[in-house]
Amino acid sequence: MPNLQTVRRMLEAHGQGHLLGHYESLTPPEQAALVSQIATIDFDQLDEWIAQYVLKAPAAAIPPDIAPPKIEPRKPADEAARARHAKAIARGRELLAQGKVAAFVVAGGQGTRLGYEGPKGCFEVTPGKHKPLFQVFAEQILAASRSAGRPVPWYIMTSPANDVPTRAFFRRNGYFGLKEADVVFLTQGTLPAIGLDGKVLLAGPGELALSPDGHGGSLRALRASGALADMARRGVELISYFQVDNPLVRCLDPLFLGLHDLAGAEMSAKALPKRDPMEKLGNFCLVSGKVTVIEYSDLPEALARATGPDGRLRFSAGSIAIHVLGRSFVERLTADGRCQLPLHRAEKKVPFVDASGTLVKPETPNAVKLEMFVFDAMPLAKACVILETDRSEEFSPVKNADGADSPATCLHDQVRRAARWLAKAGVAVPRDADKKVAAAIEISPLFADCPDQLAKAVDPKLTITAGQNLYLGE
Ligand code: UTP
Numbered sequence: 001m002p003n004l005q006t007v008r009r010m011l012e013a014h015g016q017g018h019l020l021g022h023y024e025s026l027t028p029p030e031q032a033a034l035v036s037q038i039a040t041i042d043f044d045q046l047d048e049w050i051a052q053y054v055l056k057a058p059a060a061a062i063p064p065d066i067a068p069p070k071i072e073p074r075k076p077a078d079e080a081a082r083a084r085h086a087k088a089i090a091r092g093r094e095l096l097a098q099g100k101v102a103a104f105v106v107a108g109g110q111g112t113r114l115g116y117e118g119p120k121g122c123f124e125v126t127p128g129k130h131k132p133l134f135q136v137f138a139e140q141i142l143a144a145s146r147s148a149g150r151p152v153p154w155y156i157m158t159s160p161a162n163d164v165p166t167r168a169f170f171r172r173n174g175y176f177g178l179k180e181a182d183v184v185f186l187t188q189g190t191l192p193a194i195g196l197d198g199k200v201l202l203a204g205p206g207e208l209a210l211s212p213d214g215h216g217g218s219l220r221a222l223r224a225s226g227a228l229a230d231m232a233r234r235g236v237e238l239i240s241y242f243q244v245d246n247p248l249v250r251c252l253d254p255l256f257l258g259l260h261d262l263a264g265a266e267m268s269a270k271a272l273p274k275r276d277p278m279e280k281l282g283n284f285c286l287v288s289g290k291v292t293v294i295e296y297s298d299l300p301e302a303l304a305r306a307t308g309p310d311g312r313l314r315f316s317a318g319s320i321a322i323h324v325l326g327r328s329f330v331e332r333l334t335a336d337g338r339c340q341l342p343l344h345r346a347e348k349k350v351p352f353v354d355a356s357g358t359l360v361k362p363e364t365p366n367a368v369k370l371e372m373f374v375f376d377a378m379p380l381a382k383a384c385v386i387l388e389t390d391r392s393e394e395f396s397p398v399k400n401a402d403g404a405d406s407p408a409t410c411l412h413d414q415v416r417r418a419a420r421w422l423a424k425a426g427v428a429v430p431r432d433a434d435k436k437v438a439a440a441i442e443i444s445p446l447f448a449d450c451p452d453q454l455a456k457a458v459d460p461k462l463t464i465t466a467g468q469n470l471y472l473g474e
Pocket of ligand 1: 106107108109110111112113114120157188212213214215217242243244245371399
């Protein structure tokens, strides 16, 4: 353990001496824990961040040479595109069958907007069986493993705060039918919350206020945890990245994987056509020839509303945080062990212990939290594919407790998608007077994970009555 005097002098030199303000009142194990927490922080680096991101909010600089990127349409428009997609799907399946793909979910977020106690992946989302988000993904991965004829490993990123309950949840649920050895947990790093005056906050007398370093922290967590090395051992080349909050995501999409691979891309993304110019999604842009995501809050309104000669929005593609990353790309970015992507600042209300030892619960934002975003790795990739997708098929996140992007909207979107797939397979779906689906329909990914599979698996003579709770599972 570092010498206390040395630590105290170092902290004082950085204007953070208050972190040892309650040291004398702590028990020896608490003292040791605090000192080792402090030792994990690079205070020289932190000084730079405080000057750059905390004491002032960096102005968004919009580069002059910004242009729309090339977008691969979901539905091929001509014969050449149809052939390209067919080849990509075949390639994606081949990669899965060769064991070259891993699934990767980032599940370290705090889920404050949803306000659910516990890891968000444990939140029950499906309409009939109330399956938790983790189970929805597990069943997709199991289904893909069966089609591939071999297990697809699944890497799950947690945070220090939710790692233990997440692992316990999987253990309790028998890994939802997956082999324990093929479910690999890794924990992301943290960054300190910093008061608006530049002082690091204490969450308790002997504890720094730390929060997860953002989904962009996943890249260095993959390296630091040994997950990249584990992938290399298993022969994994492609990482299929998704967020924990969207049960409509296709965790392992052969088309997306194949397009990425055939284009020799290092990092790819799925995109949605924005609903309206000001929709709160990051914008895919080309900056100095590099694919870059510009946050909705940073894109000037004139650019967000600009249209091309065809009358369509110039910047129409919104980011939904679904990616394929090459393992070797992540290895390259993390070669120095750091992978310092740019930081994004957010002002938040962070409870803290003041100089008198009192716990203060602020009513207004009192601190800056710093986070890295994974899409900031895109400009570092040699090539990227941006594949447009269909919102109703692939995107309905659970972010808020109510209103937009809530459990209620997500439930409806799941039912609507299931009804659409059934109608496509020739099954009559009951509707109410407002044309809304009049049954709670749930399709397990183990029954079918795409419309074509459903058409093969379901009896078109199936009758569904209004008000029925229909579950199509194994
Ligand atoms: P969000 O941006 O929705 O953040 O995360 P959040 O923390 O889950 O929710 P709020 O903002 O507190 O309400 C998008 C995805 O990125 C993951 C989340 O778990 C989610 O899958 N994430 C976010 C991490 O894994 N780590 C982080 O530090 C932040």
